[in-house]
Amino acid sequence: MPHAADRLQTSIETTGSIACVGLDPRPALLPPEIIAGALEEFGDTALGVATAFLAFNLGLLDAINGHCAAIKPQLACYEAYGSAGLRCLEQTVAYARKLGIPVIADGKRNDIGSTAEHYQQAFLGSAPGLNVNRVPGLGADWLTINGYLGSDGVTPFLGPSPSGTGVFVLVKTSNPSSGELQDQALATGAPVMEAMAALVARWGRERVGACGLNDVGAVVGATYPAQAKRLRELMPETIFLVPGYGAQGGTAADAKAGARSDGRGILVNSSRAIIGAWQSTKTADWAGAARAALEKMNLDLRG
């Protein structure tokens, strides 16, 4: 499979968008007719919710296809509904793949090496069967991970370059309390997040695609633009997955603060502002509202 960073860059160029749509369904965001249909079919159960999520997601995917660089399902939203929720996630990802939209599974997984292998199998690869078969995993292109355990919790996700898939490692997260650990000063004078950035740069070395970027990305929140500029110096070949735009307060300029001088290396996520746009604009056309909100975001990011 071609290099994951090259495929993502191609998607950015084809769609003219550096937006990533967070497919993070929750009951409060569902249109009434979808709720009514799922309730009638499966009742107010995990399967009912998962069925509603799937109808919502498929409609959203049709609406945003061709207008965003990638989608990012937040695994927690699906896991909250157990195996029924996970089945919905599998069907959502299968449909995105059919449409050709790159998928970032947002799971922030992390564990020791032998366990990290199982996570690689679950989201990016395939797992051993009972006999000779391999059991295909979710089929995502990228997975978000947490690097707190160091190299041997990360390398199982990588494989020989190019593996065709990639990871985004948490470096500076968008939430208010991210600094409690990430900003603590090290003896070197640099904050902890810069030690993580140095590890990310090291993990990505010699994994650079034709586009000049590698397949070991970093999560860098739009809510901390000054830090993003500094982190870019430490990670010149790294794609930044940028949460925190819009709902969490980051502007377009904030979100692009960590872009390279050639403009590359940035993917900006938005979830509620896109998939819940039908509520804020008070329309029944939820798919159209999502598409319009995405086009507005694209304009904002191009400005």
Place this chain on the structure above:
Amino acid sequence: MPHAADRLQTSIETTGSIACVGLDPRPALLPPEIIAGALEEFGDTALGVATAFLAFNLGLLDAINGHCAAIKPQLACYEAYGSAGLRCLEQTVAYARKLGIPVIADGKRNDIGSTAEHYQQAFLGSAPGLNVNRVPGLGADWLTINGYLGSDGVTPFLGPSPSGTGVFVLVKTSNPSSGELQDQALATGAPVMEAMAALVARWGRERVGACGLNDVGAVVGATYPAQAKRLRELMPETIFLVPGYGAQGGTAADAKAGARSDGRGILVNSSRAIIGAWQSTKTADWAGAARAALEKMNLDLRG
């Protein structure tokens, strides 16, 4: 629900064991007759593997019931088989609850506050339905989490004390490369793991149960006993979940290095050495071998 730490302490006293059995199934650990049965019923598929895992887990649970303080399913082993794997996990946890064995879901979850809420719902609580219902989650008693995002990624798991459930936060992990970030010296002179330990102690303050321990535990690997002693000073009321005993090289003394002076506050995990004991002892009685290995571990830990 009573305080999670008190329930765990009661389980330790009732069973006379500080052992936690890692229910981490993988095809290579499955007995031949279980493989044959699942292959015949569902073929070499995700459902076949999940069916085999469930038969293995239920037999193991019957064998170890009453002889360990808790079980710890590693979520990655189940997620590698998608929604079928997750369904097996749900059935495994339901059976453990029926037997009254405390369950630690080992997922090392972490995210911003609004997402952490979904993970709380998934593993420790319940999620909103489409109408007025709540959809029950996995029903675990404890969840392992990663504190890299700071307080607002952790507090959604806690709720008003006692919530009846608890978390174990990664502090010093058992893997060889854990020091790459966790051992880096801060400006204060202390390593990063001690900053995490200070956060854990703060999160657990005023959440102490009758047993003198709180419901914000810490993961502290048996492979780093000197660090465990120091971490105990920083977290006097914290339960340590200790991986790395046995297969990873930690001895009983290493595993208990972080115990309090009253002997409390330690839960020692073992997985492969218990559930795969039938292979190393070359017996067809896999359940009996697991029970014998667990009793040997209990003796070792009591010594």
